[in-house]
Amino acid sequence: MQAIISTERLVLRPFKQSDATRVAKLAGDKCISEMTKNIPYPYSEVMAVQWIATHKAQFESGNSVVYAITRTQSDDVIGSLGFVEINEGVGTLGYWLGVDFWGQGFALEAVKGLVHYYRNEKGLRGLEATHFAENTRSRTVIEKFGLQYVQDSKIEVRGEQRAICMHRVQF
Structure with missing residues (x-):
């Protein structure tokens, strides 16, 4: 069973199908799509339902895990x-935050909680992350967490070449 992880201001929990409307609203913002590799624009509630339905099998495989980020005072x-x-x-690492929640330290706090749990409970030995070169907010989160810049690369996203920056850290 996927653990619930609590931090000072946040609760990281498995997604529920009832989250789909909220996910579609937040992830459906064009700003989110522009800064992520895998979230298309427009993003519908049907897409959110389908995405949430994949999480249990991903977790059970041991090859990936997805958490909903919520605040302690609200689910x-x-x-x-x-x-x-x-x-x-x-x-x-992969993450996104609704635009209204940018710049408040939530991303870094969530990353710290997730990594702390996975290091202590699951033997996580290292962390990798990428971000689009122009995504300075993600760069800040990744660097504040202590990942070191490795290299730039290019990937194709929705038919266009995008520069990405790669970061890593070993524990």
Whole structure:
């Protein structure tokens, strides 16, 4: 069973199908799509339902995990966080926050909670993350957490070449 992780201001919990409307609203913001590799624009509630339906099998495989980010005083989703891949003890971080929640330290707090739990309970030995080169907010979160810049690369996202920055840390 996927653990619930609590931090000072946040609760990281598995998504529920009842979160789909909120996910579609938050992830459906064009700003979110522009800063993520895998969230299309427009993003519908049907897409959110389908995405949430994949989480249990992903977790049970041990190869990835997805958490809803909520605040301690409310069960409403404010974003998503997880490891899009866990390979030989190294997690590849993926996250997004609803635009109204940017700049408040929620992303860094969520990352710290997730990584602390996975290091102590699951033997996580390292962390990788990428962000689009122009996404300075993600760069800040990744660097504040202590990941070191490795290199730039290019990937194709929705038919266009995008520059990404890669970061890593070993524990």
